[in-house]
Amino acid sequence: MVVLLLFKAGWLTTGPGPKIRTWPTPSAVIAGFMLALTIGSVGASAQPATSENLTGTVACDDWRLFPDADFVRFSDTLESLDLCIAYEPFQAGGIEWRLLRLQRSPTIPPSAPLVVVLHDDEDAALAGALGLLALRDVQVVTLDANEQRLWNGVDPNRMFVAQGAVVSACPHLQHLDHRFAATLLRDWDGQSPVVSLHSNAPGYLGDGENGRGSISMLSLKPHQHAYPASLRAEPSEIDTRLSDPDNLIYITGPTPLPGEQQSALIPDLQARGLNVLYSRINPLSQDCSLSDFLTLAGQSALYFNIEVKEGDTAVALTMTRRLMRAIDQHIPATDRP
């Protein structure tokens, strides 16, 4: 009954245009059926950081209370993980964003890696993130956008901005708001890895095979360097599906070539059968993506963007697992300040 009410409440509404959230907090649902009857009157509120958050604890609820299409799709996985989900709508740039934090329990170590899935239409990316939750303590931050890439016409991966940044190459100037990055990265300690996951359409524009992708090992821009798995992969790690040019670990930095820590890690990633693509970020033409934002903040050595061919959830899981093993070896948690 409650679930039916929640469906009616608008969580799964479809169609273009701004949405009016009519979603109560799950805690309120648990509190009583009577409250569920008042769903339509519950308003949205931003969730500023609190001292509770700084201890690594989030107020989260059973995933079964969230009838999101993705959670229905991956219900077997969520069931096995017994996930705890915090729904935290917030305002930034004149838009109400629907943020979800996924954890195995309300409390995780402050040093837990932050895993980010920004595009709601990229199901393989979410599958990879769920795979990481199965492996270890992480917080997965994701945005509900009714299974679409854009929300209110805005790409969430063009919303990351720091005060004082040059934003002329950012497409959503009128929506830029530093609260967006602050809210998504709220529980990140600034010293642990950030893993962002995206699905990548096959091929690339202009490849002569009707490719649609925007990133590929075969389509380098002048400020990029490719480190293909095929050059160094251990024989036991070679996997042609994994090393498809559409599957890659995208890393960034402020310099023409990767930094010291990245340079030590890249051969290890290749040996594990993973392609690596490095991109130099120019502060004057940065695009307000998460990768550019963290690079400008001097944090690029901690940032890893998994690009997986759309629909290939098996490869997404393999990539996340192999990436985390390499990260553990090169950025051990015990060495983090």
Ligand SMILES: [Zn+2]
């Ligand atoms: Zn994406």
